[in-house]
Amino acid sequence: MALDTALTREAVFIDGSWSAADGGGTIEVTNPATGGVIGTVPNCGRAETERAIAAAYKAFPGWKALTAEQRGTLMHKLCDEIMANLDGLTRLLTLEMGKPMAEARGEISLGVKYIRFFAEEAKRVYGDVIPSPWGDRRIIVTKEPVGVVGSITPWNFPNSMIARKLGAALAAGCPMVIKPSELTPYSALAYGVMAGKVGFPKGVINILTGDAAEIGAEMCENPVLRKITFTGSTRVGKLLAGNAGKHMKKISMELGGNAPFIVFDDADLDKAVEGAIASKFRNSGQTCVCANRIYVQHGVYDAFAEKLKAAVEAQLKPGNGLDDGVTQGPLINEAAVSKVEAHVSDALGKGAHLKTGGRRITGAGTFFEPTIVTGATGDMKVAHEETFGPLAALFRFTDEQEAITLANSTEYGLACYFYTQDLGRTFRVMENLEYGLVGVNEGVITTEVAPFGGVKDSGLGNEGSKYGLDDYLNIKYSCIGGLGF
Ligand code: ADP
Secondary structure, eight states: OOOOOOOOOOEEETTOOOOOOETEEEEEEEEETTTTTTEEEEOOOOOHHHHHHHHHHHHHHHHHOOHHHHHHHHHHHHHHHHHTTHHHHHHHHHHHHOOOOOHHHHHHHHHHHHHHHHHHHHGOOEEEEEOOOOOTTTTEEEEEEOOOEEEESSSSTTHHHHHHHHHHHHHOOOEEEEEOTTOOOHHHHHHHHHEEEEHOTTSSEEEBBOOHHHHHHHHOOOEEEEEEESOOHHHHHHHHHHHHHHHOOOOEOOOOOOOOEEETSSSHHHHHHHHHHHHGGGGGGGGGEEEEEEEEEGHHHHHHHHHHHHHHHOOOOOOTTTTTTTBBOOSSHHHHHHHHHHHHHOOOOOTTTEEEEOOOOSSSSSOOOOOOEEETTTTTTHHHHHHOSSEEEEEEEOSSHHHHHHHOOSHHHHEEEEEOHHHHHHHHHHHHOOEEEEESSSOOOHHHOOOOOEEEETTEOOBBBHHHTTTTTTEEEEEOOOOOO
């Protein structure tokens, strides 16, 4: 299937214009469901990034001077345009990333909700008047946009990862330079097409593709860019945070996870299975909040394993995301398939049992069977590393304290989930899990109205909600004297 040319650009968007890379270099983009090349995008480096940052800086005074309502009106127009193009954007996303069309549609619709939420929330960027300790002075606290923001996003949510950042930045009054993953650039570039159409001022939204290390280095070192917002691996996040720190820039980091999913003896097992399917196999296991370690209490271990196997075999259908009825798209590339394969063989080699799946799917594209292993233990790779693929590894535990200890025994702290019907246990476990996001009897909890962010090696800052907007604002304290009191 060809790219939808109305929404697609094989060029980068800087200062309201489309251009090639300075050296003319390009990067090929493939469809992971077929392995076929679907197009190319410019391979930009530092010089183009510097120009994009300069354009954003030029646009900053005008953009921040607009009222919240004026910025919000343009943001709502962008959302209307996205929804008017929902079918085309959905196909584009599925073509470059592979996820089933229903999931792609859901992702884009959720992205729109983030942008609309922030468009309204901008009207509520309240300051403070603090009771003054001096009779003749007044203390006023205001919030101001941080300035030009650089955004670096991954391939697993090519549309909504940008929406979450762009919505908050625009609402706060910050222009943005966006660098999507080179694996899924078209959903990002489509924002440029639509932003141009609805009349965003030049330079407020800039989007460029290319050499990630060079673009990242320019964002970290260019003094005009004041904040970096990143979603991706902990390795790259730490690199960027370190470099941004040298220039004292604000950062928001949404990094890796290793989510525990705990099923207690008193859980509603059918609900737990439903949640595990959603949490583990959504996006073929390629989300940073996917369940990675499924801990099941010994009393329900066998029953849960049987029910999960039945559900996986009945409900999950791998295939090209463009085809009807497919629930499991391809993994993003060969390296992703090899990683799942390595985790499965490591687990089986260390005594786990294969319950279903276990193999790559041969033929075109990069597919792996939805897989369950039982008898997983702490010495296996899957216990320590995010598989980022469709492997459900079932660990056994005995009591509540053991479950909490096991769940916390990781350097990550993004999402965790647990299933219980006991109220006391709900609070005990919820408060003792060292995570930023907790799903209690729920496997999918992301919403634009709630904060999304991790602790420990999973990152810093939040996206969504009023807290997500705060990440794009500086606090200014003004002390006003000479008032004649
Ligand atoms: P993932 O494993 O999810 O692809 P990465 O952290 O490798 O995670 O990629 C997330 C984003 O970070 C992508 O846009 C990628 O191009 C970008 N990226 C990778 N390496 C660097 C780097 N050295 N500097 C800046 N961005 C990078």
